[in-house]
Structures are given as structure tokens and as C-alpha cells.
Amino acid sequence: MQNETLSVTDNRTGRSYTLPLFQGSIRATDLRQIKVEPDDFGVMSYDPAYLNTACCQSSITYIDGDKGILLYRGYPIDVLAERNSFLEVAYLLLFGELPGPAALKVWEDDITHHTLVHENIKKFMDGFHHDAHPMGMLVSTLAALSTFYPAARHVKDHTERDLQVLRLVGKIPTIAAYAYRHSLGLPYVYPDNSLGYTQNFLNMLWKMTAPKYEGNPVLARALEVLFILHADHEQNCGTTAMRCVGSSLPDPYVTAAAAAAGLSGPLHGGANEEVLKMLDEIGSVDHIPAYIDAVKAGKFKLMGFGHRVYKNYDPRARIIKQTAEQVFAVTGRNAKLDIALELEKIALEDPYFIQRKLYPNVDFYSGIIYQAMGFSPDMFTVLFAIPRMVGWLAQWKEMLDDPEQKIARPRQIYTGRMPETAGVAPQVKNELVGV
Ligand code: SDX
Numbered sequence: 001m002q003n004e005t006l007s008v009t010d011n012r013t014g015r016s017y018t019l020p021l022f023q024g025s026i027r028a029t030d031l032r033q034i035k036v037e038p039d040d041f042g043v044m045s046y047d048p049a050y051l052n053t054a055c056c057q058s059s060i061t062y063i064d065g066d067k068g069i070l071l072y073r074g075y076p077i078d079v080l081a082e083r084n085s086f087l088e089v090a091y092l093l094l095f096g097e098l099p100g101p102a103a104l105k106v107w108e109d110d111i112t113h114h115t116l117v118h119e120n121i122k123k124f125m126d127g128f129h130h131d132a133h134p135m136g137m138l139v140s141t142l143a144a145l146s147t148f149y150p151a152a153r154h155v156k157d158h159t160e161r162d163l164q165v166l167r168l169v170g171k172i173p174t175i176a177a178y179a180y181r182h183s184l185g186l187p188y189v190y191p192d193n194s195l196g197y198t199q200n201f202l203n204m205l206w207k208m209t210a211p212k213y214e215g216n217p218v219l220a221r222a223l224e225v226l227f228i229l230h231a232d233h234e235q236n237c238g239t240t241a242m243r244c245v246g247s248s249l250p251d252p253y254v255t256a257a258a259a260a261a262g263l264s265g266p267l268h269g270g271a272n273e274e275v276l277k278m279l280d281e282i283g284s285v286d287h288i289p290a291y292i293d294a295v296k297a298g299k300f301k302l303m304g305f306g307h308r309v310y311k312n313y314d315p316r317a318r319i320i321k322q323t324a325e326q327v328f329a330v331t332g333r334n335a336k337l338d339i340a341l342e343l344e345k346i347a348l349e350d351p352y353f354i355q356r357k358l359y360p361n362v363d364f365y366s367g368i369i370y371q372a373m374g375f376s377p378d379m380f381t382v383l384f385a386i387p388r389m390v391g392w393l394a395q396w397k398e399m400l401d402d403p404e405q406k407i408a409r410p411r412q413i414y415t416g417r418m419p420e421t422a423g424v425a426p427q428v429k430n431e432l433v434g435v
Helices: 028-033 077-083 086-095 101-113 119-126 134-145 158-184 197-206 217-229 237-246 252-263 271-282 285-296 315-331 335-348 351-355 362-373 377-401 426-433
Strands: 005-010 015-022 061-064 069-072
Touching: 015 028, 069 077, 069 086, 069 315, 077 217, 077 315, 086 101, 086 197, 086 217, 086 377, 101 158, 101 197, 119 134, 119 158, 134 158, 134 252, 134 377, 158 197, 158 252, 158 377, 197 217, 217 315, 217 362, 217 377, 237 252, 237 377, 252 377, 271 285, 271 335, 271 362, 271 377, 285 335, 315 362, 335 351, 335 362, 362 377
Parallel strands: none
Antiparallel strands: 005 015, 061 069
């Protein structure tokens, strides 16, 4: 396209500026040339919560919110969910291509080799209270892993970096399962390296006295699909934390702990747990209209609805809804599904939600499936964090290799007092400002 520029006139001075467009965007630092006085700082962009700010260039995940499109490295999410294993998709996100048979075998063996955790991790986790929230245990234990691998701080060393990726992808299911077993007062179950990634996770969760865990293949595949759907999602809150914290070059363990902390919020990955509480609070289909009225009155949000990017149906929610039927064919139908289906139907026909383009998001149906599979609601966000570890690490690696990236340090618009308005005497004022 011709003339990829913007012409801007500063009406304070009458001066005009030509700003180059870059991928349809302007570089915020190009605004700094717009000044009234030569020693002015120049114009900044102001964007609380980064509603319209690109913090990076990325080739990992693409979302078209209006069309409800989600691509991982160019592959549509529904194709991957249908055809591939979670570890294949993890490899795609982390290394840019789907692995061939030989590469996949090496990748699966490497991940399997790193599922064990140091025995002291168990002692660390035993220190948590009996009713500690599994997400709090996960965030803390991810950070604690930093103390076991001091060489991980060499984040610019690709060999070290890839070793930590194997450890984090391999160990997060183990830590998640240990957190769950701790919350039930059950003994930890060691990984069984003869099982695949998701089956092994179920083994560490559910194995009791049987010598060998035999999981239900339908449930294992359903969990695999859910892991694929949750693996990455562009610059969401948790991933932004991964990039922002990672930009000061700490090790990936403390960085991933920061990302997991961001994910744990009820507006983000914690929403799936909130959806279950909401459905329990509604209690029955005939209570839905009153609940919807309360939402429209602004009393609370409809959890599992709405999205910063999707202004259409979240493509992941559509696939999860299909997966729910496969799970319920094994576990029996969950009464909450009927409430959720009716709630969705009513909401999608209501002008309040239509005008605001509020559709079910990935969290609306996932919790119902997880509960039907036997997970307690406080494990739902942990189940989100396991696959999202892959997305966090892929984005972290991309940030580290991006020559444009440096330590994140946004600006601010200062609205506080200056010495003269603070009633500070001039002589003290000079000391304060060091002149
Ligand atoms: C995830 O970013 C990602 O990609 C996240 C995620 C990922 O994979 O990483 O997709 C995972 O976090 C999904 C979202 C899970 N969260 C929830 O389900 C919580 C409920 N949803 C909302 O809190 C909300 O929709 C957000 C946080 C998801 C998005 O909020 P935005 O983009 O800041 O939108 P907004 O709050 O500015 O809302 C715009 C309007 C407002 O109404 P008005 O002030 O214009 O009258 O829509 C209303 C909001 O009140 N609104 C809702 C609503 N969500 C927005 N009203 C009722 N129920 C809701 N759920």
C-alpha cells in the first residue's frame, strides 16, 4: 500500500508531523518528537490495561476476535484439537513446526525423562496447610524450583534455556498432581514413564492401591484436547506477566511463577472455578432469569462470558462444548450442563449481552467438564496452568531472542504533588530536588 504514513498536526503549535506506519501501527516513541518547547518530554501514548497497545511482534498465536479465529503457528485450533497430541502441539508452539516422527519420539522421551521432581520438593509441599489452595501451592513451588537449578539464570544460553523448558513442561503435571494429592491427604504418586503425558498426569492424580493405573482413554483424550485449547493465547494477562518479568532476565522458574500468579485471578484463568460457583449459586434453570437481571443491573459479571479480544464466540468454547458430550457419555450427564446451556441460550438472545458482544469464553464450559471428570473446582485453574506453561515458555523464548526487546519499563502520567504544592520551603525544596 502506498504512503504508509500518518500526518499529524499539533494544534498547540500548528506544526505538522509525518509518522511512519509499521504493520498498521505507529511506534509510540515516534510521538516524542511532538513538542511545544524544545526541552519538553514530548507526547506519550496513554493506554491503561494496554487496550490498544502492541508490546511485541510475535509469530506464535494469532486471534481474530471478530471472526472467532485462533491459530497456533498458522494451524487452526480445531484442526490441532482433532488431529494432534498435546506434546505435538507443545513442540509446534515452542519450536515453530509440528515434529516429524523421529523428533516427536525424542521430544516425548525428553519430557518423560523430566517428570520427576527433587525429593525435597515433596518436603516443601508438605509444609503447606492441609487446605492450601492448589494454585497457591503451584505458584510457590514453581518459584521454589528456581533454587534447585541455579544454572537456569543463564537465560541467554540456548542449551540451558531448552533444558529448563524440558524441566518445566515435564514437571508441572507432577507438581499439580502433588498439590491435589496433598489437598486430599493422599500419598504422592510417582510418574510412570510408560504412560503418555496426559495419562501419566491422571496416574499421578488418581492412582490408589492398584499396581498400575488404567485410565479411561476417552477422558484422557478429552483432557488432551483441553490442554491443546489452553496452551497459548497471544498476549493475555499471564503471558504479559511472563514477558514483563522475563525482560529483566531472571530464571524461567520465578518468571513462570509470576505468569501463574496472573493466571490465578478470577478475571483470567480463575474464571473457570468462578463459573462452577456461579452455576451452584443459580441452582436451577428457573433461577436463571433473575440471575441475568442481577448481572444486567451490574451486581456481578456473568463468569465465563466476555473476552477482551473475542467479540464473537470463543472458538475454544465451541470445541469444549463438543468435548463435554464425549465426557458425559462416560461420566454421566452433569446437571450443571443443563443450567449452562440454558444460561448461554438466554444470554445470547439478550440485548445487554449482544450489544456488548459478550459470548461464552474458554472458561464457560471447561469447569463443567473438569468437575464431571472428578476434579474439585480449586484444581481448575491448575489444569489451565499446565498447558499454558507451554505458551508462557514459547512467548518467553521469543521475547529473549527479539532484538527489539529490553527490560520493560513503561512511563506514567504523574498526578501527584510537587514540592511547591506540598508546602515545602524553597531551601528544603532545593535539597529535595538536588539542585
Ligand atoms: C481468559 O486474554 C485472554 O486471552 C484470556 C484467556 C486466555 O486464554 O488467556 O482467553 C482466558 O481469561 C478468559 C476470560 C475469563 N474471564 C471471565 O470469564 C470473567 C468474566 N469476564 C469479564 O470479567 C470480562 O469479559 C473480561 C475480563 C474477560 C474482559 O473484560 P474487558 O475486555 O475489560 O471488557 P470490559 O470489562 O471493558 O467490559 C465491556 C462491557 C462492560 O459493560 P459497560 O461498562 O460497557 O456497561 O461489558 C461488560 C462490562 O461490564 N461485561 C460484562 C462481562 N464482561 C464484560 N458484563 C457481564 N458479564 C461479563 N462477563
